[in-house]
Structure formats: C-alpha cells, structure tokens
Amino acid sequence: MPEASETAALLPVVPFLKIPENGDPYLEGYKCGECGAVFLGERDVCSSCSTQGKLAGQPLSNHGELYVYSIVHRSFPGIEVPYVSAIVDLEGGGTVKGNLINIEPDPEKITMGMPIEVVYQTAPRKDAEGNEYLTYYFQPRS
Amino acid sequence: MSDVFILGVDMIKFGRFPDTPVPKIGAQAALMALEDAGLGIGDMEALYCGNLGQAGAMVGQRVLAEIGQTGIPVVNCANACATGATAFREGWMAIKAGIYDVVLAVGVEQMGKGLLGGGGGRKGIPTEGLLGSGTMPTVFAEAGMEHTRNYGTTFEQFAKVSVKNHHHSTMNPKAMYQIETPLETVMNAEMISYPNTKLMCSVNVDGSAAAVLVSERKLKEIGSNRAVKVRASVMTSDPYQERNLTMPDVNTCTQRAAAKAYEMAGVGPEDIDLVELHDCFATAEILHYGNLGLGKPEDAGRMIDEGETALGGRIPVNVSGGLLSKGHPLGATGIANIYEVSTHLRGEAGQRQVEGAKLGLTHVIGLGSACGIHILEKA
Numbered sequence: 001m002p003e004a005s006e007t008a009a010l011l012p013v014v015p016f017l018k019i020p021e022n023g024d025p026y027l028e029g030y031k032c033g034e035c036g037a038v039f040l041g042e043r044d045v046c047s048s049c050s051t052q053g054k055l056a057g058q059p060l061s062n063h064g065e066l067y068v069y070s071i072v073h074r075s076f077p078g079i080e081v082p083y084v085s086a087i088v089d090l091e092g093g094g095t096v097k098g099n100l101i102n103i104e105p106d107p108e109k110i111t112m113g114m115p116i117e118v119v120y121q122t123a124p125r126k127d128a129e130g131n132e133y134l135t136y137y138f139q140p141r142s
Numbered sequence: 143m144s145d146v147f148i149l150g151v152d153m154i155k156f157g158r159f160p161d162t163p164v165p166k167i168g169a170q171a172a173l174m175a176l177e178d179a180g181l182g183i184g185d186m187e188a189l190y191c192g193n194l195g196q197a198g199a200m201v202g203q204r205v206l207a208e209i210g211q212t213g214i215p216v217v218n219c220a221n222a223c224a225t226g227a228t229a230f231r232e233g234w235m236a237i238k239a240g241i242y243d244v245v246l247a248v249g250v251e252q253m254g255k256g257l258l259g260g261g262g263g264r265k266g267i268p269t270e271g272l273l274g275s276g277t278m279p280t281v282f283a284e285a286g287m288e289h290t291r292n293y294g295t296t297f298e299q300f301a302k303v304s305v306k307n308h309h310h311s312t313m314n315p316k317a318m319y320q321i322e323t324p325l326e327t328v329m330n331a332e333m334i335s336y337p338n339t340k341l342m343c344s345v346n347v348d349g350s351a352a353a354v355l356v357s358e359r360k361l362k363e364i365g366s367n368r369a370v371k372v373r374a375s376v377m378t379s380d381p382y383q384e385r386n387l388t389m390p391d392v393n394t395c396t397q398r399a400a401a402k403a404y405e406m407a408g409v410g411p412e413d414i415d416l417v418e419l420h421d422c423f424a425t426a427e428i429l430h431y432g433n434l435g436l437g438k439p440e441d442a443g444r445m446i447d448e449g450e451t452a453l454g455g456r457i458p459v460n461v462s463g464g465l466l467s468k469g470h471p472l473g474a475t476g477i478a479n480i481y482e483v484s485t486h487l488r489g490e491a492g493q494r495q496v497e498g499a500k501l502g503l504t505h506v507i508g509l510g511s512a513c514g515i516h517i518l519e520k521a
Contacts, residue, residue, distance in 0.1 A: 011266075011267075013267060013269065013272065013273065014269070014273065037382065037384065038384070039387065040387050040388075047382050047386075048382040067288075067291075067385070067389075068284045068285075068287040068288050068290075068291060068389070069284065069287060070275070070279075070280045070283035070284050070287060070335045070336055070337075070338075071333070071335070071336035072271070072275045072277070072280055072334075072335050072336075073332070073333040073334060073335065073336070074257070074279075074332065074333075074334045074335070075257070075270060075271050075275060075277065076257065076270055076271075076277075079270055079271035080271065081271075083271060083275075085274035085275040085280050085284065085335070086274060087274070087284060087385065087388050087389050089385075093384075095384060095385040095387065095388050095389065096388060097273060097274040097388035097389070098273045098274050099271070099272065099273065099274055107297075107336060107337075112287065112290070112291045113291075123267060123272060124272075125267060125268070125272065126267070127266055127267045127268075131267075133267045135272055135273070136273075
C-alpha cells in the first residue's frame with residue numbers, strides 16, 4: 001500500500017473510498033440505524049426501510065468473501081483483458097464490486113466463497129485532466 | 143372492468159437498418175398490426191410508443207407523422223429492455239380503465255453494434271476494467287454465476303440454452319438469424335465474459351413490433367375469431383436487496399411479477415403452454431426457469447439438459463429463437479414476444495407451432511430493474 005503521505009495527493013476512485021490525511025485509506029459504508037442495511041457512500045434515506053436521518057458512516061471491513069465473478073475477455077477499446085470482475089461481500093456488511101487481482105483468470109482457479117482482502121493502490125490510469133487516483137482491488141486472502 | 147383483447151399484432155423481420163429513421167421502422171410494424179386488425183390509424187383512440195434510444199425525441203408522434211397525424215394522444219415510454227412491454231401495458235390499462243376502446247401500441251429500436259453498458263460517468267476516471275466490469279455480458283455472467291454458486295449449473299448447461307434458441311430460430315423467418323449452432327460452436331465461440339461466449343449474447347438488431355388492443359365491447363362490434371385475450375398484465379420494480387448497489391437483481395422482480403400474473407389470470411405455471419422469456423444472455427434464461435415457476439430453481443440445469451424447454455418438450459421456451467437469435471431491439475422486444483405467443487395461440491406459427499397452445503406467457507426485464515409479464519389466451 002502507498003504511504004499516507006503519497007495517498008494524500010491522490011483522488012479517490014469512487015466517493016466512498018476515503019483517504020484520511022493521517023491514516024490508512026478505507027471504504028466507507030452508511031449503515032441504517034433502523035434496519036441495519038449497509039450502503040456505499042453517504043445518504044440520508046434508507047432504501048430498504050425508508051427511514052430518514054438514521055444513517056451513519058462507518059469504515060467497512062477490508063476482509064470479505066468472493067460472492068460471484070466473471071472473467072472479462074472483451075471490454076471497451078484500450079482496456080486490458082482478461083481480468084476478473086468480482087462481487088465481494090465484506091465482513092460486517094457491505095457488498096462491493098471490483099477487480100480481483102493476483103489470481104489466474106481461470107474458472108478452475110477461482111472459488112466462489114474464497115476469502116478476499118481489499119488492497120489499495122495507485123490506479124494505473126489517469127483522468128482526462130491528468131489527475132492521479134487511489135483505487136481499491138480485491139486479492140485472495142490466505 | 144372490460145377484458146382487453148389483442149385484435150391485431152405483428153413485427154417486422156429483425157435486421158440492421160442503419161439508414162432508416164426510427165419512426166419509419168416503427169411505422170412499418172404499426173401498419174402491419176393495423177392491417178392484421180382490419181383497422182386503420184383513423185380508428186385508433188391513442189398511441190403508446192416504446193423506444194429507448196431516442197426517448198426524448200417524440201418517436202410516437204413521428205410514427206404518426208409517417209402514417210397519419212390524427213391528433214390522438216401519444217404517450218412515449220422508456221423503461222430499458224421492458225420498454226415495449228410498458229407501452230403495451232399502458233394501452234392495456236387505458237382500455238381496462240374504460241377510457242378507450244381501441245388503442246395502438248408500438249415498440250421500435252435502432253441499435254448500434256457492440257457492447258452495451260460499462261462503468262463510469264463522463265467526469266473523473268473511467269472505472270470500466272478498474273472496478274470490475276459494467277458491461278451487460280459481465281453483469282449477466284455474474285448473475286449466472288450466482289446460479290452456479292447456488293445450484294452447480296455448468297458453463298455447458300448455459301451454452302445449451304443458446305444451442306436450443308438458435309435451433310428454434312431456424313424455423314422463424316422473422317428472426318435475425320436462421321443458423322444452427324452446435325454445442326461445441328457455442329462453447330468455442332469468442333469468450334466475452336465467462337461464462338457468456340459471443341453466441342450466448344443477444345444480437346443487437348433494429349426492429350419494430352406493434353399491437354392493436356381493443357375492449358370486449360369493441361371486439362363484439364367488430365367480430366374476430368383470431369383475437370387473443372390478455373389474461374394478465376403485470377409490472378414490478380426490484381425491491382431492496384443487500385447486493386443491489388453492485389449487482390442488479392433480476393430475480394426477485396421476476397418472481398413477484400410471475401406470482402401476481404398467475405394470480406390475476408387464475409392459472410398456474412403448469413397451465414402455460416409456451417413461454418417467451420428475456421434471454422438477453424444465455425445465463426439469464428436459466429435463472430428465469432425458476433423465477434417463473436417453470437421448474438424448481440435447482441432443476442434448471444436438468445431442464446435444459448433433458449430438452450424440457452425445447453419445442454416438443456414439457457414447456458417450450460423461446461421458440462421464436464429468443465433474443466439470442468431472433469435479436470433484441472430493446473424497445474420492440476416486449477411487443478415482439480407478445481406477437482410470438484399470439485401467433486401460436488392463433489395456430490399460425492407454421493413449422494415452430496406449439497401444438498394446441500391455449501395459454502402463453504411473455505416476460506421481459508429492463509435492467510435497473512423493470513419486469514413486465516403478460517399472460518395471453520386464445521379468445
């Protein structure tokens with residue numbers, strides 16, 4: 001993971017990736033105090049139970065398990081393939097989509113339910129204005 | 143409330159018409175459906191038009207500009223891949239409510255080629271391939287892998303859906319393709335998003351379909367022995383699910399719509415003779431066997447293995463060739479499947495006729511999500 005002094009200069013790849021000035025980056029969920037539903041990113045109303053004003057932000061776990069995946073062999077021009085598109089259920093709530101790295105893109109090697117950890121890296125691409133981003137990936141956890 | 147009947151229904155042969163304006167494509171099916179009904183545009187009291195690609199461009203009014211600007215009310219509908227079914231249902235509701243006795247529903251779409259979907263907006267960093275993939279083949283691959291996770295469904299079983307539907311389309315002259323695709327051809331086709339190969343993705347085509355809906359009173363006045371009764375018309379959206387934010391749920395809204403539709407029609411899945419369901423990808427068809435109650439979810443793989451959903455099987459599914467081979471012009475699909483089922487109920491489906499078909503079901507899913515189900519019966 002990049003040092004805190006380095007990540008501070010990076011933009012978050014999504015609004016729910018938080019980059020504290022002094023501390024490790026994390027994914028932020030908003031949990032409903034009424035029904036317990038967990039959302040990615042800030043919100044005021046719970047779409048599960050419609051309660052207003054009872055949602056609070058909290059760091060999501062960096063540990064979870066692989067729910068499902070697909071191996072993407074054809075994407076838009078300029079995007080390197082193959083890669084593994086994965087949906088991961090985090091411990092304590094929150095489901096996140098991302099690239100699963102450090103694993104062979106082969107259905108024989110990927111097991112649904114396998115333990116996963118979230119890691120943070122500088123994104124290999126910039127935006128149109130040349131800004132650099134911090135992104136998250138999933139990798140197998142032993 | 144009046145029963146609602148389909149008096150005329152038709153579709154154009156799906157294909158690629160990049161140089162034809164969208165309203166002209168829609169006008170073709172509109173005229174065909176009117177002819178099938180034995181009526182003219184001057185007889186219509188309202189038009190419900192489904193189109194996604196030009197949702198802000200008054201396609202319905204422009205269809206009328208092609209075939210007759212009679213000044214009737216026009217409602218333009220957009221609801222992703224449920225767009226055509228939504229337009230049809232709006233017409234159904236207006237007659238059901240007693241507002242009109244005869245209306246026209248048109249679905250039309252002109253598609254580009256290539257991948258649909260993808261992640262990231264225009265601002266900031268593009269996220270496709272960085273935070274997974276938002277392409278439609280991937281989204282439905284992941285939905286299929288959930289079935290694999292729960293029930294052990296295999297790549298080969300998903301591929302068999304495509305073999306079946308391509309085979310069916312060889313008997314449908316209005317399908318985009320009439321080509322047999324054996325299992326090894328499907329499985330060895332270019333992998334797009336595992337487990338969906340290129341031949342397991344629906345075909346982007348241009349097309350249109352249209353239907354004339356009438357009240358019971360109007361049907362009696364006109365008289366027809368080819369009318370089809372709309373026994374149920376249902377739409378749902380997807381209720382909250384914990385994985386909604388990352389994984390669109392096409393299952394729950396289908397299960398709920400199916401339950402409501404069977405209740406409205408007073409029938410069960412065992413009474414249905416044929417089904418046209420939303421096989422936007424081969425993986426999707428497998429999910430909907432269980433969602434529509436055609437079998438237990440865990441039996442879906444066995445159902446495709448044993449040919450239960452092929453023409454001649456226990457419950458034929460997508461005998462038109464489905465979106466996989468007939469093609470998927472988004473706004474037209476939800477009326478084209480009503481054309482297909484109606485054609486069987488009328489006994490006019492030729493080589494692919496489901497013998498003795500009395501009740502049929504159509505299903506579409508617009509991702510995001512909208513589910514539309516219609517149950518139709520020979521009147």
